[in-house]
Amino acid sequence: MASTFLRDDSRPDPNHWEYQYLDLMRRIWEEGSERQDRTGVGTRSIMGAILRFDLADGAMPLITTKRVYWKTATREMLWFLTGSTNIRPLVLQGVKIWNEWPHARYLLETGDRMSLDDFVARIIEDDAFAAQWGDLGPVYGKQWVDWPTYEQAGEDEQGALFRKGEGINQVAEVVRSLRDNPGSRRHIIEGWNVAQLDSMALPPCHKTYQFHVAGERLNLALYQRSCDVALGLPFNLWGAAIMLRMMAQQTGHEPGELVWMGGDTHLYLNHAHLIEEQLSRQPAGTPRLELRQADSIFDYTIDDFSVTGYDPHPPIKAPVAV
Structure with a gap:
């Protein structure tokens, strides 16, 4: 299906960071494999996508071709960090x-x-x-800050007995390791707890966060197993970017590069109106985030986040596939 997307030679600013997102959307809509999915709605999908954003000088991947409610996405990320489900x-x-x-x-x-x-x-x-x-069951935040453990508590005639042990706070561990051992290749926050997937309302889509120190800069690679590009990805990019910003601030680093990697990267068939409208729009501006220092990564509040330079196109409504 041809879209109304303006091609490279008609872009006012062809180097604008947001074209990565729009090019991905266009590629999926025009070239993706059409298939049925869990929701019954149907998608067009590709396997494997990479987007890269430099967060130096406060820059943030906040989509401008439709309004993204960044405060809502921020509140969700802060809720994850509480461990609430x-x-x-x-x-x-x-x-x-x-x-x-x-x-x-x-x-x-x-x-x-x-x-x-x-x-x-x-x-x-x-x-x-x-x-x-x-x-919602043991979703995101539960795994991030209280990954369950079990310890042997004895034996009976049927074998070993186990009791619940102390949960693992992966976020706190990564903060510590970034401060104490920045060269480590184990700065990872993982949400994919195989033993508990069936207990979750939705298994984690943005599942693996890996941090990387390069000199004074802190980089983050996020692997997302499943991505709704039209509705979900703008939120996911913002969430990952503020995670990087908070983590950098808490560990004494400068924000570096956010690398987003998608597995099953798709668009829903009932989002055609959103996709065609968004692909006809031109991105503009460079939104920036001012982040006030908090005592720990668990102490940020919505009032610590301030966005400037954000003048987006109007929102585009579309149904969520459940």
Whole structure:
């Protein structure tokens, strides 16, 4: 399918960083393999993609060809760092991006036809209901800051007995290792806990973060096993970039390069209007982030983040595939 995307010779600023994102979107839409997927919506997909962004001087990969609600994405990342797995703290901040998954589980398990709006209102108003139905299972933050361990507690006639051990805070460990052993190749935060995937509302898409020190600069490579390029990737790029910025600040480094790598990198077939509209737009400006110092990587609040130079095109609405 041909798009209305403006080609290289008609770009006002052909070197603008955002063309990496737009070129990837166009490539998938025009050349991707059309296939069915878990959601039943259908996608066009390619395998393997790489985007690179230099975060020097406060620059951030904040998409300008449609408005990205960066405060929502920031609140989500800060929620991950708390280790919480319940949507209630997000809902109380007006963040809606995880609501569909527990709502779908509620409908399936109860047979009740409660609307999404009524479900979210009940999450806010009813502590017990939120505890029962607002939990997503051991998703992202749980694995990042409290990866489960088990230790032998004895034996019986059937073999060894185990009890739950102390959880591993991968984020804290990476902060420590970046400070104490910057040349290590083990600065990794991993979310793909095979033993617990079936307990998660959604297995981690942005699954592996690896940091790399080059002189005074801190780089980050993010591997994402599955990526919705139209709706998810703008959030994922921002989330990874603020993770790099926070980690650099906490370990005494300058922000370096963000390298994003996608596995199954796709566009949903019901996002055609979004894709065609966005590919007809031209990026502009260089958004920058001012980040106020926090005592630790777990102490940042939304008020510590300030974006300048961001004047995006209007938002483009599209449905989320659950």
